[in-house]
Amino acid sequence: xxxxxxxxxxxxxxxxxxxxxxxxxxxxxxxxxxxxxxxxxxxxxxxxxxxxxxxxxxxxxxxxxxxxxxxxxxxxxxxxxxxxxxxxxxxxxxxxxxxxxxxxxxxxxxxxxxxxxxxxxxxxxxxxxxxxxxxxxxxxxxxxxxxxxxxxxxxxxxxxxxxxxxxxxxxxxxxxxxxxxxxxxxxxxxxxxxxxxxxxxxxxxxxxxxxxxxxxxxxxxxxxxxxxxxxxxxxxxxxxxxxxxxxxxxxxxxxxxxxxxxxxxxxxxxxxx
Numbered sequence: 519x520x521x522x523x524x525x526x527x528x529x530x531x532x533x534x535x536x537x538x539x540x541x542x543x544x545x546x547x548x549x550x551x552x553x554x555x556x557x558x559x560x561x562x563x564x565x566x567x568x569x570x571x572x573x574x575x576x577x578x579x580x581x582x583x584x585x586x587x588x589x590x591x592x593x594x595x596x597x598x599x600x601x602x603x604x605x606x607x608x609x610x611x612x613x614x615x616x617x618x619x620x621x622x623x624x625x626x627x628x629x630x631x632x633x634x635x636x637x638x639x640x641x642x643x644x645x646x647x648x649x650x651x652x653x654x655x656x657x658x659x660x661x662x663x664x665x666x667x668x669x670x671x672x673x674x675x676x677x678x679x680x681x682x683x684x685x686x687x688x689x690x691x692x693x694x695x696x697x698x699x700x701x702x703x704x705x706x707x708x709x710x711x712x713x714x715x716x717x718x719x720x721x722x723x724x725x726x727x728x729x730x731x732x733x734x735x736x737x738x739x740x741x742x743x744x745x746x747x748x749x750x751x752x753x754x755x756x757x758x759x760x761x762x763x764x765x766x767x768x769x770x771x772x773x774x775x776x777x778x779x780x781x782x783x784x785x786x787x788x789x790x791x
Contacts, residue, residue: 536549570585633724633726640667662688663693711746731757
């Protein structure tokens, strides 16, 4: 295990940029995944590992068990002085093990099933939550605009809790490219006339467009949508958090698909409550 004790070390400085500058994830095509849960998720998915970074200092049984499992992979190991490790700021009171993971170039092939497009969602916590929602709803493809937080940024990784390894992630994808994908794009729009409850969803693959809170999806992204829908909200409530809004849409879609498989199902939107 190679020890690093100087903040001037070029390798360490590259890691520090990854931790502090999300754009560096796209530039370096690597990210940092700290903690037992993310490390285990990466291993379960057989994701390539470029390096194992270990915090110097007191060990723990949990850390040693994880390091024993990591012995099976062919990746260099680094022992990073505790102050330098902590300066990465990845997780407070973490386990002290971080993986340096390569990020493969985004695919450009057709979408096999439903998709979610993140248009200008800049908060890493929201982006991570959106990835978790997509994975939980069985939506495999997540696309993001250049104005969206880097999908593989460490803060997004933490918020997504391993969802990255179940998804096909593509970024940056400009709104002008949405039309090339063979899905019916549906935009979530607070000003839309049609309610999600009353809208018949296409039988084929759907792509959902969500935007940042406040301004919502851009005009360019909404122009690619064949339909726009709003989520009916209680009086006095202006909007939902973007991840909550996406969850409503994706799970309403999932509910209808499952209902369509039941005997005696009637097609079309659900009856009013």
